[in-house]
Amino acid sequence: RTGAVTPGRGTTETPPRRAAIAARTLRTDRWWLQPLVTVVVLVLFIAYSTVRAFQNAHYFSEPYISPFYSPCITTDCEGDTFPELFTGPSWISPAIYILVIPLGFRLTCYYYRKAYYRSFWQSPPACAVAEPHRRYTGETRLPLLGQNLHRYFFYAGLVFNVILTYDAVLAFRDETGAWGHMGLGTLVLLANAALLWLYSVSCHSCRHIVGGRLNSFSRHPLRYRFWTVVSRLNAHHMKFAWVSLFGVAFADFYVLLLATDTISDLRFF
Numbered sequence: 001r002t003g004a005v006t007p008g009r010g011t012t013e014t015p016p017r018r019a020a021i022a023a024r025t026l027r028t029d030r031w032w033l034q035p036l037v038t039v040v041v042l043v044l045f046i047a048y049s050t051v052r053a054f055q056n057a058h059y060f061s062e063p064y065i066s067p068f069y070s071p072c073i074t075t076d077c078e079g080d081t082f083p084e085l086f087t088g089p090s091w092i093s094p095a096i097y098i099l100v101i102p103l104g105f106r107l108t109c110y111y112y113r114k115a116y117y118r119s120f121w122q123s124p125p126a127c128a129v130a131e132p133h134r135r136y137t138g139e140t141r142l143p144l145l146g147q148n149l150h151r152y153f154f155y156a157g158l159v160f161n162v163i164l165t166y167d168a169v170l171a172f173r174d175e176t177g178a179w180g181h182m183g184l185g186t187l188v189l190l191a192n193a194a195l196l197w198l199y200s201v202s203c204h205s206c207r208h209i210v211g212g213r214l215n216s217f218s219r220h221p222l223r224y225r226f227w228t229v230v231s232r233l234n235a236h237h238m239k240f241a242w243v244s245l246f247g248v249a250f251a252d253f254y255v256l257l258l259a260t261d262t263i264s265d266l267r268f269f
């Protein structure tokens with residue numbers, strides 16, 4: 001056995017060392033499959049959302065607005081669902097002003113970090129598979145230090161959830177503005193808003209905000225109750241992360257199909 005004496009422990013026992021194994025991994029199962037699927041799906045989503053964000057067209061079809069463009073805050077916006085706050089250069093898509101929040105929220109999400117650290121950065125790609133990097137500094141330096149902003153993206157994301165829920169409520173109006181309409185698009189926007197709420201409420205930061213820093217739950221029964229609910233949802237956070245990602249892309253795609261007259265909305269009443 002080799003190694004230095006553990007300082008300050010009052011013992012001459014040497015600490016255990018890792019076994020020196022030349023192979024990158026001894027795993028024989030298909031450990032690479034999950035990181036590969038993650039890369040493919042995330043690249044597809046990033047490509048689709050980038051194209052749509054820069055397209056600057058086909059994001060509104062009365063009474064539906066794409067979640068990629070909501071809240072639409074410039075005077076150049078298609079449709080009229082949110083107060084127009086300023087006139088930006090027409091070559092800048094209105095989506096660019098707002099996407100930084102949902103993007104930052106997902107990018108700093110604890111689950112997505114695990115997913116893209118493993119799949120893109122391979123740090124490490126899977127359990128018991130060595131990473132290709134020689135040094136590990138974790139999230140102690142820039143730019144990864146910025147992951148600590150997650151809590152603030154969470155707060156900002158809640159505002160977006162309220163706005164997208166508002167959009168879903170407006171989708172109960174017809175083209176003339178009269179209430180009582182319901183089409184497939186209404187359900188799509190409602191489902192999208194609901195999934196985004198589930199994704200946000202199951203967030204690890206949310207769990208800490210409602211139940212963290214307490215010494216005694218019995219003195220805070222309400223917070224304990226919230227914490228219990230959030231903890232249950234938190235166990236499914238990975239699922240909500242993926243389903244809400246598909247949900248938001250599908251909601252945008254549905255509005256795109258309507259706005260380009262590729263399909264017409266299925267109306268229930």
Ligand code: FES
Pocket residue numbers: 105109110111112150154199200202203204205206237
């Ligand atoms: Fe995933 Fe907060 S941990 S959204």
